[in-house]
Structure formats: C-alpha cells, structure tokens
Amino acid sequence: MKRFARLFTEIDQTKKTTVKTKALADYFTHAPESDKLWCIALFSGRRPKRAVTTTNLREWAAERAGIPLWLLEESYPIVGDLAETIALVLPPPSQASDHSLSHWINVLRGLHDIPLEERKPRILNAWDQLDSTERFLFNKLITGGFRIGVSRKLMTRALAKATGQDEAVLAHKLMGGWTPETTSYHTLIEADDPAADQSRPYPFYLAYQLDEPPETLGPPEDWQAEWKWDGIRGQLILRDHAHHVWSRGEELMTDRFPEFARAADFLPPGTVLDGEIVAWEGTQPMPFSALQPRIGRKTVPKKLLREAPVILLAYDLLEENGTDLRDAPLCRRRARLDALLADMPAEAPVRASPLVPFADWEALAKTRAQARDFRAEGLMLKRRESPYLSGRKKGDWWKWKLDPLTVDAVMIYAQQGHGRRANLFTDFTFAVWQGNELVPFTKAYSGLTDKEFDEITAWVRKNTQQRFGPVRQVRPQHVFEIAFEGIQPSPRHKSGLALRFPRMSRWRHDKAPQEANTLDDLRALLAAYG
Amino acid sequence: MSQPVLTFTERGIYCPAGDFHIDPWRPVDRALITHGHADHARPGHGAYLATDGALPVIRHRLGEIAAEGIAYGEARQIGGAGVSFHPAGHLPGSAQIRVEVGGQVWVVSGDYKVVDDGLSEPFEPVPCHAFISECTFGLPVFTWPSQTEVAAEINAWWAANAAAGRTSMLGAYSLGKAQRLMSMLEPQGPILTHGAVEATNAVLRAQGYSLPETIQVMPDTDVKALKGALVIAPPSALGSAWARKFGPASTGFASGWMRLRGIRRRRGMDRGFVISDHADWPGLQEAIKSTGAETIYVTHGYTEIFSRWLKEQGHDAAIVPTEFGGEDGAESESTS
Ligand SMILES: [Zn+2]
Ligand SMILES: [Zn+2]
Numbered sequence: 001m002k003r004f005a006r007l008f009t010e011i012d013q014t015k016k017t018t019v020k021t022k023a024l025a026d027y028f029t030h031a032p033e034s035d036k037l038w039c040i041a042l043f044s045g046r047r048p049k050r051a052v053t054t055t056n057l058r059e060w061a062a063e064r065a066g067i068p069l070w071l072l073e074e075s076y077p078i079v080g081d082l083a084e085t086i087a088l089v090l091p092p093p094s095q096a097s098d099h100s101l102s103h104w105i106n107v108l109r110g111l112h113d114i115p116l117e118e119r120k121p122r123i124l125n126a127w128d129q130l131d132s133t134e135r136f137l138f139n140k141l142i143t144g145g146f147r148i149g150v151s152r153k154l155m156t157r158a159l160a161k162a163t164g165q166d167e168a169v170l171a172h173k174l175m176g177g178w179t180p181e182t183t184s185y186h187t188l189i190e191a192d193d194p195a196a197d198q199s200r201p202y203p204f205y206l207a208y209q210l211d212e213p214p215e216t217l218g219p220p221e222d223w224q225a226e227w228k229w230d231g232i233r234g235q236l237i238l239r240d241h242a243h244h245v246w247s248r249g250e251e252l253m254t255d256r257f258p259e260f261a262r263a264a265d266f267l268p269p270g271t272v273l274d275g276e277i278v279a280w281e282g283t284q285p286m287p288f289s290a291l292q293p294r295i296g297r298k299t300v301p302k303k304l305l306r307e308a309p310v311i312l313l314a315y316d317l318l319e320e321n322g323t324d325l326r327d328a329p330l331c332r333r334r335a336r337l338d339a340l341l342a343d344m345p346a347e348a349p350v351r352a353s354p355l356v357p358f359a360d361w362e363a364l365a366k367t368r369a370q371a372r373d374f375r376a377e378g379l380m381l382k383r384r385e386s387p388y389l390s391g392r393k394k395g396d397w398w399k400w401k402l403d404p405l406t407v408d409a410v411m412i413y414a415q416q417g418h419g420r421r422a423n424l425f426t427d428f429t430f431a432v433w434q435g436n437e438l439v440p441f442t443k444a445y446s447g448l449t450d451k452e453f454d455e456i457t458a459w460v461r462k463n464t465q466q467r468f469g470p471v472r473q474v475r476p477q478h479v480f481e482i483a484f485e486g487i488q489p490s491p492r493h494k495s496g497l498a499l500r501f502p503r504m505s506r507w508r509h510d511k512a513p514q515e516a517n518t519l520d521d522l523r524a525l526l527a528a529y530g
Numbered sequence: 531m532s533q534p535v536l537t538f539t540e541r542g543i544y545c546p547a548g549d550f551h552i553d554p555w556r557p558v559d560r561a562l563i564t565h566g567h568a569d570h571a572r573p574g575h576g577a578y579l580a581t582d583g584a585l586p587v588i589r590h591r592l593g594e595i596a597a598e599g600i601a602y603g604e605a606r607q608i609g610g611a612g613v614s615f616h617p618a619g620h621l622p623g624s625a626q627i628r629v630e631v632g633g634q635v636w637v638v639s640g641d642y643k644v645v646d647d648g649l650s651e652p653f654e655p656v657p658c659h660a661f662i663s664e665c666t667f668g669l670p671v672f673t674w675p676s677q678t679e680v681a682a683e684i685n686a687w688w689a690a691n692a693a694a695g696r697t698s699m700l701g702a703y704s705l706g707k708a709q710r711l712m713s714m715l716e717p718q719g720p721i722l723t724h725g726a727v728e729a730t731n732a733v734l735r736a737q738g739y740s741l742p743e744t745i746q747v748m749p750d751t752d753v754k755a756l757k758g759a760l761v762i763a764p765p766s767a768l769g770s771a772w773a774r775k776f777g778p779a780s781t782g783f784a785s786g787w788m789r790l791r792g793i794r795r796r797r798g799m800d801r802g803f804v805i806s807d808h809a810d811w812p813g814l815q816e817a818i819k820s821t822g823a824e825t826i827y828v829t830h831g832y833t834e835i836f837s838r839w840l841k842e843q844g845h846d847a848a849i850v851p852t853e854f855g856g857e858d859g860a861e862s863e864s865t866s
Contacts, residue, residue: 012795014800065670068839074669078832079790079792080790080792088672088673088789418792422790422792422793
C-alpha cells in the first residue's frame with residue numbers, strides 16, 4: 001500500500017500532467033501485476049464490491065477515535081469527503097505493515113463471506129496498520145469515488161508509456177465489462193487478442209464546445225452539420241448474435257433499453273453504431289424529461305416502455321461486417337451508415353440522425369436558432385475528412401449549442417460547499433415572484449468566479465436572517481441571472497417546474513430584487529420548451 | 531450573582547469594572563490587545579495596551595497610536611479590574627489577558643497554541659473561573675504533526691527543488707508564520723523575503739528576536755543568481771506578477787488548513803504544509819483542562835460544534851456572539 005500511497009501523493013501534489021503521467025508510468029513499470037491491474041481498474045471507475053456500509057464505517061471510526069458519532073458527522077461536510085474525515089480523526093497506527101494494494105483489496109473482498117460482527121475487527125485492524133494517506137485510500141476503496149485528478153485518458157497514456165503499446169489500442173482494450181476478478185493483467189493488457197471481449201465498445205470521440213463564430217472553422221463545404229440531440233450518447237454493438245448498449249460513461253445499459261434486442265432483426269452482426277438514445281414519438285424525439293425516468297432503472301416497467309420507447313439516432317458507423325472503420329474519413333463512414341439504414345422500417349429501434357443541409361454559415365446560424373423546435377439543443381459540426389478519434393480532441397468535432405435560456409432570480413437561501421469549497425457559501429436557492437411572494441424554483445452551485453464566491457460568502461455571513469441546520473435564509477437582496485438548458489414540469493417542486501443544468505451566469509448588481517422575473521415568466525418558458 | 535467580569539457587546543469583549551475592551555472590532559476609548567494580527571489589533575482606538583513584545587509590530591502596522599506596553603505577568607489595576615498579560619505561544623509577544631474582578635478570574639485567550647515553536651514565548655496556562663477560548667481548529671480532524679516532522683518535510687522539498695534548479699516559493703502570513711518557518715528550517719540555500727515579511731523581520735530583530743539571515747527581494751535583485759533559494763512571501767504575492775521573476779519554481783503554502791485536501795487543492799499550490807499557530811484539537815482540550823475553568827466561552831472558529839462537545843464533556847460552555855464572521859472558521863483562514 002505504501003507504493004500506491006506514494007503514487008497517490010505524487011499525483012495529488014501536482015497539477016502538471018507530465019508529472020502525473022510519469023508517476024503512473026513508473027508505477028506501471030515497477031508494481032506487481034495484481035496491483036497494476038487494480039490500479040487500472042480504480043482509475044477507470046471500477047472498484048471492489050462494497051463490503052461494509054458507510055454507516056458502519058462512521059460508527060466504527062467514531063468509536064475508535066473516541067468521539068461521539070455526531071462530531072464525526074459534523075466534521076464530514078467541512079472536510080467534504082467521508083474517507084478523508086475518517087482517516088483524519090483516527091489515532092495514529094500502532095503497528096507497522098507494508099502489504100500490497102491487492103492484499104488490502106482482498107481483505108475487503110473477504111468481508112462478504114463473513115458475518116457483520118467479524119467485519120468490524122478486520123477494518124479496525126486495517127486502520128491500525130495504515131498511515132493517514134494509506135487509510136484515506138483504503139477508505140476510498142470502500143466508499144468509492146476515486147476522483148484524484150487522473151482521467152482514464154491520462155492513465156491510458158501512462159500505461160502506453162510503460163508498456164510501449166499504442167495508446168488507442170490500449171484504450172480499446174480497457175473498454176468493456178472486465179473487472180480484476182474476471183481477468184488478469186496479462187490477459188487484459190499483454191495478450192494479443194483485441195477481440196477477446198465481444199461486448200467491447202470503442203472509446204468515444206467527444207466534441208468540444210464551439211465558442212468562436214463558425215466562420216473560424218473555414219469553408220463550410222468541409223463540414224457536415226447534424227442536430228445535437230438531448231439524450232444519452234450510446235454505442236450499439238451487434239456481434240456474434242448478441243447486442244450490447246454502452247453509455248459514454250462506459251456503463252453497460254443493455255438491460256435498461258430492451259428495445260434494442262430487435263436491432264439484430266434489421267442489422268447484420270459485426271455492426272457498431274454511435275448515436276444518441278432518445279425517447280421517440282412517431283417522428284421526433286420526446287423531451288429529455290420523458291427519458292429521465294428510464295435512466296436510473298435497471299429494469300423497465302411495461303408502462304414506461306409504452307410511454308417512452310427509445311430508439312438510437314445513429315450518426316456514425318464504427319464497425320461494419322466486423323471491420324473497424326474509424327480511420328476512414330467521416331464522409332465515407334456516413335455514406336456507409338446511410339446505405340445501411342436506408343430502408344429501415346418504422347418499427348426498427350435505429351434511425352439515421354439526419355444531416356442538416358446548409359449553403360453557408362449564415363444560413364446555418366438561422367437553422368440553429370430553430371433547434372428547440374426540433375427538440376434539439378443546437379448543432380454538431382463535424383469535419384468531413386475526420387477520422388473517428390478517441391476522447392476529447394480539438395479540431396474536428398464541435399458542438400454549437402443554442403444560447404441557454406435565462407431568468408433573473410433572487411437569492412433566498414445559502415449553504416456552504418463541500419471539499420474544495422468547504423469554507424465558502426456556494427450552494428444557493430433562487431426564487432421568482434408570485435405576487436408579493438418569492439417562490440423558490442431552483443438551486444445553483446456554479447458559475448461565479450472565486451472572487452465573487454468570496455464576496456457573496458462575506459455578504460451571507462452578515463445577512464443571515466435565520467438558520468435551518470446548514471441552510472441559511474438570507475435577506476432577499478441579490479439578483480442573479482440563472483442560465484439553464486431546459487425546463488420541465490415537476491409536481492415535486494413548489495414552483496411546479498424544474499430546470500436542467502441551472503447555473504449562475506451573471507450577478508445582476510444592476511437589478512433590484514423587485515426587477516427579478518415572475519413565476520408566470522417561467523411558466524411561459526415551460527409552455528414553449530417543456 | 532454580581533455582574534460578570536466580561537460582557538460581550540457589539541464592539542467586542544468588554545470589562546464593565548475596568549471600562550475597557552479586549553481586541554474590539556469597532557473604535558473604543560481603551561483597548562487591550564492580545565497580539566498584532568489584523569483581526570485583533572484594529573485602528574481607531576483612543577488608547578492601546580499590549581505587551582512590550584507585541585507593541586512594536588502593532589505600532590508598525592497602525593502608525594501613530596496612543597499606546598503603552600506591559601511586561602508578561604505584570605499586574606496592573608484598571609478601575610475595578612486587575613489585569614495581566616500571559617504568553618499565548620501564538621507569535622512573538624502574543625498574550626492571553628487575565629482579568630480579575632472581586633475574586634473572579636476570567637482569561638481571554640486571544641489566538642494561541644500550546645506547542646513551543648522555539649521563537650514565541652511558550653503558552654502559559656492561567657488558572658481561571660472562565661476561559662474565553664478561540665477554536666479556529668475546533669474539530670477532531672485537525673491534529674498537527676510535530677514541528678520537527680514538518681520542518682523535515684519542507685527541508686526535503688526545498689532540497690529537491692534546489693537540486694532540480696527550481697526556486698522554492700513558500701506562502702506564509704508575514705507576521706508570525708513567516709518568522710517561525712525561517713527559524714525552524716535547515717537552510718538549503720539563501721532565504722529571500724517579500725517586503726511585507728522583511729518589514730516584520732526588521733521590527734522583530736530590533737526587539738532582540740533572533741532570526742536567520744534573509745535577503746529582501748528588491749526590484750533590482752538578481753534573483754536568478756541566487757541559486758536554490760527559498761522565497762517566503764504572503765500567499766497573495768505568490769499568484770502575482772511579482773512571483774514570476776523567479777523563473778521555474780515550486781509553490782508551497784504553510785497553514786493548518788492544509789490538513790484538508792479540499793482546501794489544499796483550492797489553494798492551487800504544489801505543496802501544502804500542515805503547520806499552524808493555532809491550537810489543534812488535542813491542544814484545545816489540553817489548554818482548557820489546564821486552566822481548570824468551569825465556564826468556557828468559545829469564539830473564532832467552529833463555535834457551535836466545539837461548544838456542544840464541551841458541554842458533553844461536562845463544561846458550562848457558551849458561544850461568544852460576534853457580529854463579524856469568525857463563526858464559521860472561514861475568515862480565520864487568513865490568520866492561520
Ligand atoms: Zn492571530
Ligand atoms: Zn485571530
């Protein structure tokens with residue numbers, strides 16, 4: 001664990017990607033194979049199955065630290081991370097040890113087979129052998145959320161450096177449904193069988209946001225435009241008479257969307273499509289709110305299947321007849337895609353996402369302005385000659401979104417942030433007017449500069465009217481412009497509506513609270529775009 | 531019961547028997563000041579009383595003031611109150627203030643730490659009936675490594691930077707922390723200082739405090755010629771144009787807040803060193819116990835949590851009402 005703790009410390013202490021990559025590459029060169037495999041697993045979002053609840057952890061840690069549970073609970077939001085809070089309150093270890101990362105993971109895996117009362121002494125024993133950083137990492141193995149500034153891409157690059165393999169090949173090897181329990185370092189990384197896992201998706205190519213005018217992209221004839229749909233990015237894989245659906249976050253969603261079982265009736269094996277999963281009604285997507293109830297569910301009730309059936313709006317063909325097409329230019333892939341999907345019957349769960357024709361950038365800008373009428377968020381611009389790259393790369397794929405919707409709202413509650421922002425007020429509740437009353441309608445956390453957060457924090461401290469636990473009611477004085485991507489009905493909220501991706505886009509120092517928008521204004525937006 | 535020795539007013543802590551305030555935040559006629567940090571020594575009071583050790587810095591910061599010095603332990607009668615100042619271990623010259631009225635003894639801790647940093651006069655427990663304690667770091671997650679450990683950590687970082695041809699830039703508050711750091715480190719090269727730090731150095735040296743040799747960075751200083759240097763500067767200077775002239779550098783910040791990873795990352799420095807001039811959680815318990823006080827008033831920090839904890843431990847505990855900040859421990863980040 002000391003080696004892994006050292007790796008963590010080196011990564012955590014630097015912002016420089018080169019230093020992080022080097023530290024990881026060193027680790028991949030020197031660590032034992034089982035540790036390397038777990039390291040790869042952890043940095044690609046996999047972790048051992050949880051063996052103890054966080055409630056258990058909190059109770060045991062408080063007891064071991066000799067403090068009441070409430071005191072640990074109160075410390076947690078200030079620290080911002082449970083694994084760290086526990087590591088910090090525990091007394092120093094009384095034994096020395098240097099077991100490997102996989103040893104400790106095996107200890108955790110072994111907990112599943114023993115009764116709860118026997119788990120506690122094992123956890124306490126582990127804490128008693130680990131120093132503060134090791135404990136933090138050990139706790140993280142249990143609580144999950146291993147976010148320490150190492151992206152999967154960076155990890156893959158380091159692994160490429162350490163093994164001498166091509167980064168893209170490795171990225172592909174690391175996709176799919178493996179866990180350290182089902183494979184070995186040798187099989188996953190070293191063995192030369194890229195088709196070992198038939199369910200394996202290709203790394204997604206991600207677009208950048210276009211902030212400059214499209215004219216900066218050069219001649220329009222080099223580009224193709226598509227609608228940017230508001231759904232779930234996914235890959236549909238048909239190989240060997242089985243189908244698999246992957247999200248961009250590399251989650252296997254096959255069971256969640258049983259509609260795609262029928263894809264094999266219309267498409268040949270050896271086909272991989274990239275597109276957007278949307279709820280579909282006849283000729284156009286339904287709003288994102290229709291898709292939302294299906295996202296969190298592993299199994300789907302029949303009623304929901306009827307109310308919000310999904311399809312894939314495909315915009316790229318990555319594999320045809322078992323051949324990887326990613327190096328071919330987009331215009332060729334698109335032609336193959338159109339040919340493949342040309343005569344799809346209406347009941348097929350796949351359709352080609354149509355191209356949006358345009359003569360020049362100015363005309364395209366006018367089309368983009370109508371995106372909401374097509375239930376789209378804007379346009380995607382893709383260079384016709386571009387290969388299908390992996391990860392977020394600048395240059396060939398751009399999302400050109402509509403300007404967000406905005407309202408001016410009054411801040412009425414404030415709460416302190418977590419982790420990095422634990423000492424600042426960063427979580428706010430906003431309200432709009434209904435007659436003389438302010439009706440809360442959204443929370444927002446982001447969008448202000450550090451300086452503005454400092455300023456509002458000082459203000460909140462002096463203008464608190466009432467406290468409800470960690471929440472403070474503040475004098476309704478400040479108006480903020482709230483930007484958001486969508487609006488939908490929500491009976492759970494007092495306002496009757498909910499926003500998508502709300503954030504503070506501007507502090508309206510120039511506006512008095514009376515000048516904020518009204519609930520009727522929001523209802524009008526709901527009627528137009530909900 | 532008779533009137534309390536100290537009361538809490540909108541100007542700050544007040545002694546009715548002696549008609550004076552302690553570390554008031556609004557202008558008053560007569561102020562007793564625990565130490566020279568900005569949140570304790572404010573401008574605009576009619577008369578100041580502080581230790582002989584603290585006064586030069588207070589004068590340096592506030593300019594022309596009507597001020598009088600007092601030695602540690604010297605008894606002084608002010609109206610109906612007997613007062614004396616006792617070392618708080620927070621920084622050179624810092625004091626706790628003891629106030630006695632009619633046999634009742636109250637002590638205002640100011641800011642304090644119980645470990646001896648080798649530079650400040652070490653904390654002295656003062657037996658009392660009521661103790662008004664700061665609790666900037668009044669949570670069990672705040673425990674400090676020993677000064678020796680932190681010094682070794684900073685020395686190693688400095689040495690590694692020097693070997694790699696990088697300047698070490700250490701952010702620390704110019705009064706107290708900066709001088710503590712320079713005296714506890716093992717020089718791995720020259721120590722350069724920002725003007726704000728050097729000004730405080732000069733005041734302390736003139737008082738007879740012994741500090742290692744430092745070189746103030748002037749506009750014409752050839753910093754590139756000073757290989758393997760450690761630069762000590764206020765944190766705000768590290769992000770400014772001033773910092774850029776040192777070429778390739780590694781940045782560090784020394785504060786108790788560096789105990790928390792989230793805050794360490796928010797600071798955006800390469801390294802965070804956990805070292806504070808405030809008491810950590812065990813230090814607070816130790817100090818409170820050593821006073822023998824039945825009543826504890828808490829201020830300046832996680833007051834709600836800390837007072838609840840003290841009540842559970844059997845103390846009569848209450849929160850000092852403050853108008854300005856402090857109550858969330860956040861502002862204190864600037865004097866850690
Ligand atoms: Zn102070
Ligand atoms: Zn202070």
